[in-house]
Amino acid sequence: MSSDLIILLTAGLTATACGLLGPFLVLRRNALMSDAVAHAVLPGIVVAYLIFQTRAPLPIVAGAAVFGIICVLGIDALRGTGLVKWDAAIALVFPALFALGVIGISTYASGVHLDLDSTIYGEIAFAPFLSLDVLGAELPRTVVLGFAAVAANLAFVALLWRKLKTTSFDPQYAQAVDVSPARMSRLLLVAVAITAVISFESVGAILVVTLLIVPAAAAHLLTDRLTAMIAITVAIGWASAIGGLSFASAADASIAGMMGVVAAGCFVLALLAGPRYGLAARAIRRRRAGRRARVALGAAREAGAPS
Amino acid sequence: MSVDEVPVHSGGAPALEVRRLTVSYETRPVLWDVDASFPTGALSAIVGPNGAGKSTLLRAALGLIPADAGQALVQGRPARSALDRVAFVPQRDAVDWDFPITVREVVEMGRYPVRGWLRRLTGEDRAIVDEALERVGMGPFARRQIGRLSGGQRQRVFIARALARQAPVMLLDEPFAGIDARTEATLLDLLRELRAEGRSIVVVHHDLGTVRASFDWALVLNVRAVACGPVGEVIVPQTLRRAYGTDAVNDGAQDGELRWVR
Numbered sequence: 001m002s003s004d005l006i007i008l009l010t011a012g013l014t015a016t017a018c019g020l021l022g023p024f025l026v027l028r029r030n031a032l033m034s035d036a037v038a039h040a041v042l043p044g045i046v047v048a049y050l051i052f053q054t055r056a057p058l059p060i061v062a063g064a065a066v067f068g069i070i071c072v073l074g075i076d077a078l079r080g081t082g083l084v085k086w087d088a089a090i091a092l093v094f095p096a097l098f099a100l101g102v103i104g105i106s107t108y109a110s111g112v113h114l115d116l117d118s119t120i121y122g123e124i125a126f127a128p129f130l131s132l133d134v135l136g137a138e139l140p141r142t143v144v145l146g147f148a149a150v151a152a153n154l155a156f157v158a159l160l161w162r163k164l165k166t167t168s169f170d171p172q173y174a175q176a177v178d179v180s181p182a183r184m185s186r187l188l189l190v191a192v193a194i195t196a197v198i199s200f201e202s203v204g205a206i207l208v209v210t211l212l213i214v215p216a217a218a219a220h221l222l223t224d225r226l227t228a229m230i231a232i233t234v235a236i237g238w239a240s241a242i243g244g245l246s247f248a249s250a251a252d253a254s255i256a257g258m259m260g261v262v263a264a265g266c267f268v269l270a271l272l273a274g275p276r277y278g279l280a281a282r283a284i285r286r287r288r289a290g291r292r293a294r295v296a297l298g299a300a301r302e303a304g305a306p307s
Numbered sequence: 308m309s310v311d312e313v314p315v316h317s318g319g320a321p322a323l324e325v326r327r328l329t330v331s332y333e334t335r336p337v338l339w340d341v342d343a344s345f346p347t348g349a350l351s352a353i354v355g356p357n358g359a360g361k362s363t364l365l366r367a368a369l370g371l372i373p374a375d376a377g378q379a380l381v382q383g384r385p386a387r388s389a390l391d392r393v394a395f396v397p398q399r400d401a402v403d404w405d406f407p408i409t410v411r412e413v414v415e416m417g418r419y420p421v422r423g424w425l426r427r428l429t430g431e432d433r434a435i436v437d438e439a440l441e442r443v444g445m446g447p448f449a450r451r452q453i454g455r456l457s458g459g460q461r462q463r464v465f466i467a468r469a470l471a472r473q474a475p476v477m478l479l480d481e482p483f484a485g486i487d488a489r490t491e492a493t494l495l496d497l498l499r500e501l502r503a504e505g506r507s508i509v510v511v512h513h514d515l516g517t518v519r520a521s522f523d524w525a526l527v528l529n530v531r532a533v534a535c536g537p538v539g540e541v542i543v544p545q546t547l548r549r550a551y552g553t554d555a556v557n558d559g560a561q562d563g564e565l566r567w568v569r
Contacts, residue, residue: 027403027406162416162419163424165416168403169406169408169416170416171401172397173395173416173468175369175370176369176393176395176397177420220405224407224409225412226407229407
């Protein structure tokens with residue numbers, strides 16, 4: 001498998017795994033959860049290092065996952081008190097966890113090169129160099145993990161589709177039909193935390209945060225159906241992967257950076273040119289409505305009716 | 308089974324009954340020791356001043372908010388285990404109107420608790436959804452995103468969702484809030500039709516003026532139950548004075564309307 005193909009598949013599969021969950025985050029106004037997880041994993045890495053005395057990926061990722069989950073469940077619990085809204089809850093929990101991590105490093109691991117960039121945040125350009133031994137065959141590790149994440153999230157979303165949809169749209173009705181919005185929220189956030197932590201290793205933090213939010217936000221502007229929103233989100237994710245890789249190769253620039261830029265470009269395009277909700281379409285509609293109103297008023301005045 | 312055929316075997320128990328229901332919000336009681344029952348096959352109203360606990364009663368009965376004391380029964384069974392007999396139309400405040408969901412999909416949600424959360428909706432389910440939409444006059448809007456409707460139209464969609472549930476008991480929480488008088492009249496007609504088909508309907512209602520004319524039974528509530536019974540007996544000046552605390556309510560009720568006098 002060529003290097004470019006591995007990078008492409010890694011990005012595309014990560015975009016797919018994120019794109020299955022991203023729409024729910026955006027619709028539930030939880031978009032910044034991914035960034036929170038990206039910071040909250042630091043104490044997990046420190047703890048894993050202290051316990052296992054290694055910077056090997058498996059214990060590091062496991063430690064990161066534990067704290068990622070603590071972070072999202074903590075934010076959810078804080079918001080559940082009714083005293084703190086989503087944005088404040090997010091801003092309260094992850095800096096605290098990050099600070100814990102920093103304290104942990106300076107106290108117990110000051111001599112070790114232990115930080116997010118050197119442990120858990122990967123770089124997609126290195127994906128072709130990481131391999132995994134699967135039943136005797138050597139496969140690109142990020143691609144295998146990508147497939148696993150996609151399969152897991154596909155199962156998650158497919159099985160819980162109706163419950164996720166109902167609790168996101170009308171939580172009071174969900175409660176009345178015995179579906180717990182609180183439990184759905186926790187399940188979704190744990191899935192996001194795990195997806196994020198696995199993906200950090202493959203593509204780095206900023207791309208994960210981007211892929212969880214930007215394609216979904218763009219898709220929201222383009223459709224009225226949830227199924228279409230998910231499909232468009234995944235499609236934009238792949239477009240960002242393909243476009244980003246092409247531009248990065250041409251410009252000899254950061255691959256992850258370019259993918260983020262392309263994703264942002266897709267969003268701007270949707271915002272400006274979206275057929276129904278885009279700004280241009282809205283301006284056109286408004287102008288037409290104004291023109292119609294003026295014509296009608298003019299006609300009424302001519303007919304002598306009081307305007 | 309069409310949307311009009313509704314199982315009504317309640318065995319003589321009231322459609323909804325609460326006993327000694329008590330709910331407090333921090334230190335303030337919102338419902339205190341409330342006993343009330345709503346008969347089967349009747350169109351009942353819960354009325355009372357703002358903050359009287361009307362919405363709280365329905366929500367505590369269904370277990371959506373915790374009660375400090377008391378119990379709720381639906382057709383004689385504990386409410387929480389009889390949720391399949393109840394279709395609830397909540398207030399519209401917690402709904403996400405930007406959500407990418409169409410009118411038809413909202414009504415389909417009424418079938419999920421019946422069909423299951425995984426199994427595909429059958430042809431019968433789709434027919435029930437179509438009938439419910441027609442019944443409330445929202446058939447032509449089936450493919451429209453829910454946010455692009457007026458308040459009255461949205462409320463009709465949520466009522467259609469409750470109809471699609473095909474439950475014998477319907478609870479509606481302030482269905483006419485923020486709705487023009489004509490839509491309110493149309494919806495009341497619909498509720499009366501449903502009552503004629505044997506459904507039991509309980510409505511949290513804010514408009515005292517229309518209660519006597521449109522409803523059979525009423526609970527007058529102001530944290531405590533002030534009175535509960537047929538509207539003719541209960542929506543009378545004495546009871547209303549006790550509930551609303553105003554000094555004068557005009558007794559001139561020839562046209563079925565009560566007039567406030569300052």
